[in-house]
Amino acid sequence: MASTSQQTAPVIDITMPWFGMDIGGSLCKLVYFEPKDITKDEADSEVETLRNIRRYLTKNSAYGKTGHRDTHLQVHEMGQNWRGTAHFGDAATACFMASPLMEDVYIRGRKGTLHFIRFPSSEMVNFLALAKSKGMANLVTTVCATGGGAYKFEEDFRREVNMKLEKFDEFDSLLKGLQFADAQNPSECYYWASPTDDTCCTKINYDFSNPYPFLIVNIGSGVSVLAVYSPTNYKRISGTSLGGGTFLGLCCLLTGCNTFEEAIQLAAEGDNTNVDKLVRDIYGGDYERFGLPGDLVASRERRSKVSRQDLARATLVTITNNIGSIARMCATQEKIDRVVFMGNFLRVNPIAMKLLAYAMDYWSKGTMKALFLEHEGYFGAIGCLLQFHNDGDIKSQVLASLKYGVKMHFIQKKKEKFSLILPASSIHLAPCKFKNEETERIQCIFPPTWYSNVCNDVCAHSDQSCCGKRKRQFNNVCCQDENEEESEDTCDPCQSQRSKSVCKQPVCSQKGGSQSTCSKCYAPATKKSRRGGAAPCPKPRPPVCSRKRRKGPPKSVYDDYCQLCPQTDAEDDDEDQCDIGYKSPIPRKKTPNTAESYANIVLHYLSKLKGLFKSARERNNDSSSYFDGEKYDPISKSILKKGIRRSGYSDSDSENKQKVYDIVNAALQYGCANDIIEKVGNYFLVKAKSPPQKVATRRPTPGPDYFRCASCKNLSKFATRRKSVVDLRGKDKISSKFRRHSTYYDDDYGRTTPTRRKRSASNTSVVNYCPKCYSRMKSNRRL
Ligand SMILES: Nc1ncnc2c1ncn2[C@@H]1O[C@H](COP(=O)(O)OP(=O)(O)O)[C@@H](O)[C@H]1O
Ligand SMILES: CC(C)(COP(=O)(O)O)[C@@H](O)C(=O)NCCC(=O)O
Structure with a gap:
């Protein structure tokens, strides 16, 4: 079997057309993503119809009588662009020509070009007929759509071209599209300088x-x-x-x-002044008292000879x-x-x-x-495309992974949305310009509409995110109740709404902005921040863990451990209460914003998978890094042996295994850990050395290794030579303090049980004392 290390795992079936549609009152806007990284396998599996549709869409710039492709929004083309030279000066042209538009954009981990097509909504019938003639009806696709027409024409789409419209709110889509376009295209947003002066505008x-x-x-x-x-x-x-x-x-x-x-x-x-009545037509000049200039249109009336x-x-x-x-x-x-x-x-x-x-x-x-x-009317359609129809599948995967605790490190579910926690909290999401690979990866997994109310802008430039919601799980700042109503007030720098009950801990890492206090947590801003600088609020965040944990040992290997405090975590958060404020013995480190940090998270969960196969590996005396029943030879990159016996697993274990397996597989597919893990056949190969895993430490219990001191009742480890004393039960010289313990019988495992046996010479037993008590007794009582 070929190694997968070189290839980028396909995220979503690229062979289906990726469309986003905004069907408005006047125009239907269609954004088409043309994949540019299509693999040979994908190309081979692509049906003829699809290839034809792609060719038709990308090779033409006019469709029928009324359909147009706005090529100038896709790529800069000298001469083709109406903005190019006709209307603006050199500076404007230079600025425009220098900026990339929508070629080589990444969506869901795939690289491609966005095409912008429009036609009058009134031509929908013709459009559907055209689509039908191109064979669209045979593809049975789902298309994300927004705008009023997504509702109005839903049935027509289904009937004519077998197409299901996945409907999204038009303003949600508009906003997502705007964020995406601004993140992709550095010169998306502009303003007009000297707008009234045609020569230097x-x-x-x-x-x-x-x-x-x-x-x-x-x-x-x-x-x-x-x-x-x-x-x-x-x-x-x-x-x-x-x-x-x-x-x-x-x-x-x-x-x-x-x-x-x-x-x-x-x-x-x-010339509108031939039609309009101006202030000067009424006043003879400006109406100065109220600042109305003479050339302001006072009223509109139709004059003769216009x-x-x-x-x-x-x-x-x-x-x-x-x-x-x-x-x-x-x-x-x-x-x-x-x-x-x-x-x-x-x-x-x-x-x-x-x-x-x-x-x-x-x-x-x-x-x-x-x-x-630049992309004036296409944001709704772009936003739609980003919510590609396969999201449904991803969403269920993410939900499943949350349920099994797999992605809790960096996702939390808030109502119908997911918010990204660490390491994503330190990642720049759109519209921040400082995009990086990780951003794209995370965006691949989570469509923008699933992000919760996170602050993407100001937080982006430092690990010290000002948005508490993202870091809620780590209880750094602003831990908000999930069901809480949000107040009108906003956090100044990020403008995310804040809750009335946020920040019971008066700490914050955010910039103070121009306010004298941080509007999120009320901590006073520093002088520097009051001047508008970037100083963080003065108080450090306490390293506390808010996660609820189960008291007692884990039920199985699938119990989730709180990553901050090494206690077992409850499956049902509501039932078992964690000690809020329990100090984490693990210092919270800044999670590096690297591909490796993602990989480490996945690796951590891989260890769960590994755990399931532990016994199988031990039985087979095999310690290589694979987690399924096939042996892999890293040199020949082939599977040597198949079918290691998997007896000894319960049904629930194999069910859990399958779930974790699916999730790790998905993470790999979305490029989260490709550098470190490789999937070959039915197993995962760890390419690099796994990072040390945080192992939940259990409190020692009396047993073969530990005993309970008969005096101080603390647990101590048995030394090679156990320190035991013979309780002479009345014949001894032990003081009353120690004699009290003589009424108890300590068994071999240190379990202390009251004895009902009568005192007698034969009633002697081994009593264990910790070294400290033993030496104290020995020196004080000359034992
Ligand atoms: N080719 C065009 N055909 C019709 N209207 C156009 C065209 N180009 C620009 N417009 C203007 O754009 C408006 C529609 O804008 P748009 O953002 O697409 O809104 P809607 O979603 O309501 O269709 C029209 O009312 C018209 O003023
Ligand atoms: C109803 C609409 C949201 C539809 O959006 P459109 O297709 O015009 O882009 C929009 O036309 C609108 O907001 N009309 C104004 C309604 C009003 O406030 O009077």
Whole structure:
């Protein structure tokens, strides 16, 4: 059998098409992931239909009459990009051309290119017919979909192309897509400098790595305004029906144009002042007292001799200004100063973007910033794609692994979501720009929607995460009750909501920000942090373990051990209470953010698997590093012997074995421990030396090795020569203190039982004393 060490284990069946769909009121956005790391085996197993579909999607840029692929959002192509040179100065072009877009992105551990396709939602029937003609119906696929159309067209998809729509919330998807795009594309976010001056107006990159809080104004058919406080904490605060749909509808009616592109083209050539009545038309100049400039549109009215162009421009300006005004009010109300505008209304629409940029800046007196994004209207579809349909399988695996304690090191389940604990807590998740391999790995396993309310941004730059939720299991900070209602207050740096009862321990590692106290734990911020520096709060975190543990010995090898204190952990957390505050004898170390740290975790659980085969290995006098019934020769890389007898296991053992086996296998598949473990055939081979495992230490009990001192009752280890004294029962010279013990009979194992036998010369027995008591007795009583 060939070694698997060189190959990347396929995570999910790549041979099925990976689509994310956002079916909106006007446009259907389709994001397609084209795999670039397809192996020969995968290529061979791929059916002809799929190959054709891939070729059709990636080789064309127009589909039917109304479908288009936005190639400029996938890769920069000189000349093809409308932003390239036509509208902007050199600086803007240079900035744009320098940035990578969506080629060679990693999703679920697979490398590929994202393709961005759109067509009018009204063409859904034709789209389905096309998909059917390409053989989609034979594939029986599941596609993640969002937007109103995911509900509206669900039945049509099933009927026409045998496709199941896995539906996701459109704003959840929007946010996930935005985080992903920003993490992938360094120049995703930008703003307009000098928006009113056509000659020097430039597009400048905006570093969006620490974005919270911000406002999203999604201008699609209608407009939705979301206030976003953290990657998963947001609310829809407002909206208006006067959006892109209104503009297009009005413009078509007023000018007789037919398409959005035509409407924008007309608007670019028109002058809205020919239509609009300005403040200066009424006041003769500015209305200074209330700061209304003369060229502000006072009202909209149709005058004589206006061109189609003027009408288009006036419609565009009207709709845009109205949205800008709502956005500004929302931002003021929420005390947010960054407003991100997105949605396809902004597609090929620099007039609207510049107007918004100017309006936000002017009316906020420079305190608010309008931000824009390259992939304007595709975030919902991207977010959907990230929630690829096989997630269901992964989710059940993760749930199973949590149940058996396998991944408790780095995952915890919070309601319907999972949050990542160590070592993931020190890992940069999107939208942080400092991505690394581990981030991708963890993101491969856990789709973004499963992340709990974690702080991804500020925590990312240090191990001292400010978000208590992630470290809850380690009880470092802010241990929040799972079912607790969260308050409105937010943690300043990360903007994650905080609980009213957080931080019973007044400790925190987070930055104080501009507050005088840390808003999460109320610990005073340092002077440095008050100045906005990055000093951590002064108090150290106590190394306590909050995990509940079982009292007494473990039931089986599958009992979970608390990793902090070496006590056995309860299967059911609610039943057995751990001593909260029990000091960990194991110093908590900063977990290095390396691939090895993942591998070590997996190795730890592999040891459980190993445990099951221990007896088999011993019987076969075989100590090599494999865990299943096949012997492996690392030199020839082949299996030498098959079928080691596996007698002596109970049914539950083999059931457990299978579960742990599955989980370790899954972890390997997702690339968690490929450097150290290799799967060959039906077993795992440890390639590197396993790290020392934390072994749960049991308290010594009286037995062949230990005895209980008849005097002090402490347990002592038997020396090679046992120190015993003969209790002469009345004939001795032992003081009353020691005589008290003579009424007890200590057996060979140190068990002390009261004796009912009468005193007699023959009633003598061996009594064990610890060396300390023995020597004390000997010296004091001349024994
Ligand atoms: N090719 C196009 N066809 C129709 N509308 C377009 C087009 N390009 C941009 N738009 C604008 O984008 C709006 C739709 O934006 P989008 O973000 O896709 O919202 P929705 O999800 O409601 O479809 C339209 O109302 C229109 O103003
Ligand atoms: C209903 C919608 C969320 C649908 O999203 P869309 O397809 O427009 O992107 C959106 O059109 C909207 O928020 N409309 C505004 C409704 C209002 O607040 O008046």
